[in-house]
Amino acid sequence: MTRDRDTIFALSSGRPPVAVAVIRVSGPAARTAVETLAGRVPEPRRARFATLRDRPGGDVLDPAVVLWFPGPHSETGQDVAEFQVHGGRAVITAVLAALGRIEGLRPAEPGEFTRRAFENGRLDLTAVEGLADLIYAETEAQRRQAYRQLAGTLGKRAEAWRAQLIEAQALVEAGIDFSDEGDVPEKLLGPALATARALREEIAAALADENRGERLREGLMVAIAGPPNAGKSSLLNRLAQRDVAIVTPHAGTTRDVIEVHLDLGSYPVTLLDTAGIRESQDPVEIEGVRRARERAEAADLVLWVTEEGVGAPVQDSGQAEVWQVRNKIDLADAQAVPSSSGKGLRISALTGAGVPELIAALARHAEATLAGAEASLVTRERHRVALRKVVEALDRALAEGSGGREDIVAEELRLAARELGRLTGRVDVEDILDVIFRDFCVGK
Ligand SMILES: Nc1nc2c(ncn2[C@@H]2O[C@H](COP(=O)(O)OP(=O)(O)OP(=O)(O)O)[C@@H](O)[C@H]2O)c(=O)[nH]1
Ligand SMILES: [Mg+2]
Structure with a gap:
């Protein structure tokens, strides 16, 4: 973490040209950066208008708004400066170039601001994940889910569980120390096991959520499949309301899987258009x-x-x-008789007949599958794996407890607490950090 001493900078706002671009700087030389470009450092957390120059007394770069967030109560925990400049490509390039010329400053890597926030204890690992999810959230339900995680719904709960386990472990260890003093160990072991049992039930209940949290985060996967030429790509285009997939009268048109994200009543649905399924000699089609x-x-x-x-x-x-979907009903004599059950749907991807009913059925299905998912504590496989390990360790602790093996009970409680520590990133997480921060964009 010696790289922490570098001062990093990046464009934190979207792709130019945009009205306003936000350029952030974090690290010990952030103050120098403001002094060099803007002259005076603004009062903490107060916007100040300043003319940015490439060096004191140098050429004007842009009139800008400058903000100053001294550490440790800043987003990264370090001194942070923010320049709000006109969002043109050349303006941004010039400001970034001027920053790059200052001693001790270098461009930030993806997620590096957030990584510093984590390393300085401003965010725990579950909040970091919540932040990533918030940036990628596409629907209202996903936004609420991400916000809850950023706000610490899982992180605080895991911390509280961990504190209780450490207390229970201390009780058991105290019991071991008093083991030649009659019934003292029993008095200490009993409450410790009661805590373990209660936590085991609570965590197992959080896991018994039919993976709703992950499904909401990732979106419900709906695959459009069937024989060639049935109108799968036409249906995808109709549901997406744009020409995403190639449609031709030739059987075997679609080869790659095409993904479209839909927002159905605030629930995310990922639609997949796939190749028509049939026997083929063509290696590409196979x-x-x-x-x-x-x-x-x-x-x-x-x-x-x-x-x-x-x-x-x-x-x-x-x-x-x-769900069986019968397409091209415009060619058949029959009238569209859309069913509302979601099964046995009859549509025309060409005319749109029956499609509103299909969308309504999908929305109901998404709602039924994902309703309440925002409240799910577990939103990623990483959480699920960690919590499962906690439950397993507690099960072993409880089994050993009845046999009076206090040393093993203490060890299992320690393991369970450690797993929770890894979940929030308190202990032993170097190996997973790169994976987590890889998903971030530059400037975050
Ligand atoms: N009349 C009519 N034609 C349709 C309808 N849906 C699709 N078609 C036509 O059927 C042909 C095949 O449509 P696609 O959407 O490419 O079919 P597909 O299932 O994706 O085909 P593959 O990708 O080859 O598996 C095209 O000529 C479409 O215009 C429909 O509801 N009515
Ligand atoms: Mg197709």
Whole structure:
């Protein structure tokens, strides 16, 4: 963490040209950066208008708003300066170049501001993940979920559990020290095991959420699959309301899996258009069909699209729930008789008949699957794995407790507390940090 001594800078706002660009600086030389470009350092947390120059008395770069957040009560825990400049490419380039010429300053790496916030104890690891989720949140439900995690719903709970476990462990260890004094150990072990039992139940309950938290974070996967030429890509385009996938009268048009993100009543749904499933000699199509099968099997829901009136094999697709969608009803004589159950839907991707009913059924399905998911504590596999390990350690502690092996009980409680410490990033996390911060953009 010696790199902490470097002062970093980056464009934190979006891709230029934009109205206003935000350039941030964090580190011990942040003050020098403000003095060099803007002259006087503003009062802490007060916006000040200043003319930025490439050096004191030098050429004017831009009229700007400057903010000064002295550490340790800043976002990164270090001195932080923020320049709000006109969001043109050349303005931004000139300001970044001027910063780069200052001794001790260098461009930030992706996620480096947040990483400093974590390393300086401003955010725990679950909050860091919540922050990443907030930036990538696409729907209202995802935003609320990310905010809860950033605010510490999981982090604070895990910390409280950890504190209780450490206390329980201390009781057991005290019992071991008094082990030649009659019933003292029993009096200490009993309460410790009671704590372990209560925590075990609470954590197991948090895990028994049918993966709702992860599903909301990642979006419900809905695969459109079926035989070639059934109108799968046409349906995708219709649901996406734009021309995402190529549609042609040739069977075997789609090869790659195409993804579209939809917001259905604030719930995220990822739609996948896949290659028509059939036997083929063409290696490209064979690969497309393989991918189609793989994605359909992993999806939460499969829309199995076939042509109305054409007998087609019914798909059996692993774990996923399957809805039969009969397309091209405009070609058949029959009127569209959309069903509201979500199953046995009849549509025309060409005219749009039956599509509103399909969307409504999907929205109801998303709601039924994801309702309440924002409240789920677990939003990532990482959390689930850690909490499972905690439950396992507590189970072992409880089993040993009845056998009177205090030393093993203490060790299992210590392991459980350590897992919770890893969850919030308090202990032993060097190995996972790169993975977590990799997802961040530059400037965050
Ligand atoms: N009349 C009619 N034609 C349709 C309808 N939906 C799709 N088509 C036509 O059917 C043909 C195939 O449509 P696609 O959407 O490319 O079908 P696909 O299932 O994606 O085909 P592959 O990618 O080859 O598996 C195109 O000529 C579409 O215009 C529909 O509802 N009615
Ligand atoms: Mg297609």
